[in-house]
Amino acid sequence: MSAAGRHPAAAAPIPCPNDGHVLFPTIDFAIFFAVVFAVQWLLVPYAGAWKAFMVVASYVFYAWWDWRFIFLLAASTGIAYGGGRLVHPATGTRRKVLLWTTLALLLSLLGWFKYFGFVAVNIDNVTHALGLGRPLPLVTVTLPVGISFFTFMAISYVVDVYRGVLRPARGIDVTVYLAFFPHLIAGPIVRGTELLPQIRSMRDPDDVHYVEAFWLISAGLAKKVVLSSYLSAHVVDPVFANPHQHSALEVLLAIWGYAVQIYADFSGYTDIAIGLALLMGFRFPVNFRRPYTAIDLQDFWRRWHITLSFWLRDYLYIPLGGNRGSEWRVSVNILITMLLGGLWHGASWTFVIWGAYHGVGQIIGRQRRSARVARGLPAEPTGGARVAWAQFVTFQVVCLGWLFFRADTVGTAFAMLGRLVVGWGSSPLVTPLAVVAIAAGIASQYLPDDWLTRGLKVFADRRPVVQGGILGLVLLAITTLGPQGVAPFIYYRF
């Protein structure tokens, strides 16, 4: 595990698959960010120098993991920049050909690094079973971190230029846009229309929104380092590794625990990213809006990984036809979108099943809404009890999807479902602390905003040194309560 939390230096060189990543909750990154923060504000009056510095800082950040892949990031940037420049003045068929060529190039990079191994082994096994040999070489390709995120951002840039909502940007601006380190590893997926204007504009060095930023970073660290890591180590990983060895109650706790873990892990990481960007004067879009308070799957996807779900809507679902056409056609569009959205998360059948599950769920939810409206009822449930019931059911439905998302294989997922029925026995993993952690993770989503803003108001009214002291104690609490070593970040590989 890379340097993390209060134990920055592990004894071992080969701990976890993400060893060496410059993840946010590390001392290495804290030092890196302190330097970048000060220098970039000093350079704000000098646009060219600022952009050059930010490109270098971001590429250093990426090279920390594996320097060879900075060429991949540069290649994606070059393709997006060139595509935008060529598509913009072109017309007619040439414009479409240039767009599709650019998209094909971007997707081919993603396809090779992320999907080749999966596709090759499946094709080879089918052809081998049919007696046709093994036509494709079997290789394992190292998955560059963040490739899915910066590829989707590059696609959004080119398509926005094609659609005429974005003018082609200068090369240096596109380079900063795609490499900007706060979003580079795991999003949020920030569009050109959101970030390029900010890169081009002068940010006010006397107007840094630190209260919001420190809140996001502190909450993100607490979610990632304390809650996610605890659940991962003490509940989720042991059960998913050996479901046959665990009782029904433990399996149930692990499924709920994973729902909280993945939320705490991913939303924590993007909260930190958004907070870091805010400290540098940049505003990123919201990525999570209390997803486990959703009342149906459609609502869930408006609240979970929002920048991805809206990306899929704008760059996949709508081009497929969106809501236009027959009900059958709309259902097909939803299913294709969610299937590909599932596959975006990883090259595995479990992700395909997870995507299909959510696609079918969305189709059913859409029909239920239509049926309610046809009966003269509101599309969404109203009244406290009905809403609470809808939220409870939706959470369970989402959890069932997470089971397939987390399981190593489809067989493991079904084994866990089987244990839910027949797994009677002792449940040593069901500890009060584990139950409280999961309950707190869910209950925190129901905290009123007023409570949070009132608490932050108290902080905002203090003097800087006192504020620093408060944050120091918060940091100490996080590093003390966090496990010794932080669980591998879930979403970096997507």
Next chain:
Amino acid sequence: MSTTPPPKTSKSDEGFVPYDWSEPETYRPPAQARDPGPGPGRSGDHAFWERLPFPGVPWRRVLTIGIACFGLWFLLDAPSLQHSAQVSPLGSRRTVALDVVGPMAAFSRTLGLASVVGSADRALGRTPGGGPALAVPTRKPKPRPKSIPVAGITSPTSTTLPPLDYHPTPAKPLKVLIVGDSVGLDLGQPLVNTLASYGDVSTYLDGRIDTGLSRPDYFNWPAELRIDLTNQQPNLVVVMIGANDPQGLVTPEGSRQFGQPGWDAAYSARVAAFIAEANSVGAHVLWVGMPPMQDPGLDAELIHLNELVQIQVAQVGDHGASYLSSTPALGDKKGAYTAFLPDASGAEVNVRTPDGIHLTPGGGARLAAAVAGAMQTELHVHLVPGGAEAGPRP
């Protein structure tokens, strides 16, 4: 969807354009446009920060706050950081970290602040200052069988054992303790499942990532093994440790870098002592070697490590310890690294993770089958297929 703001000056590409956040027609944070609202029964969406409800301040003030924050944290946590630096791999990074953290840790101890975090660690049942915590003893150690010295064994506590030759029964199940590092965990988890498919076998897996025998100051495996042996009282200990071990050792005589004179002898002594510890309570050891690695340098290092282990196992003799090479199960036809291997039906299965080090679940299951086979052929354990579909742990 918002559009790009038009440049306000002709030199937009040379410098920043003064930008007015209040101009909705040029830029509006899209998330505001996407806001679905709190929805029924909810107050707020936890994205209040998006509206920037608190006033901004100059960046230098933010830097002051940040320095105060890290200063206090550093002061309070310095002893833990110092311990972390001490147990990190030998090298210049460790030296610099110790030089930086040392004075602050001493200052923190002088002020009595170190006890704040130390008390919290103890309250949480952890090793104060770093390293995974050891297991909690649940039983008192049993009196050990009389040790019989065996010529050539480097450990002072060597014990001769009779052949395992075990017939598990419901009244006398075979108790297997599996210990390992992160690669050992990759084996251990499928091995628990594999052995569960045989009747009358109970398993206990103790896997610790980031660990090995090289740095007991980070994680003390001999002490952990002692606790595990007392708690579990196993008949057999399956060991797969070593992937992290090609690194500097700290010995009473000083530090020894991997490859330097003295390293092999020091590491071999630790392996021998580890085996002897298990043997001393009557447990046999099955040591599983590290598989081929994708990186040629690491592969060569681990081949050397495997050889050291094999020598120690051979010195114990046939009964107390056995060595199982993982290369036949996970290597290609030439015994080299491969990521894909055919299963029984001929379908190719990915057996190694993309890092070229760890095992996939498929690879772990393949090696677990080899271990179960070795238990039968080498250790003469009579495993009966068709045991209970594993229930919860005993």
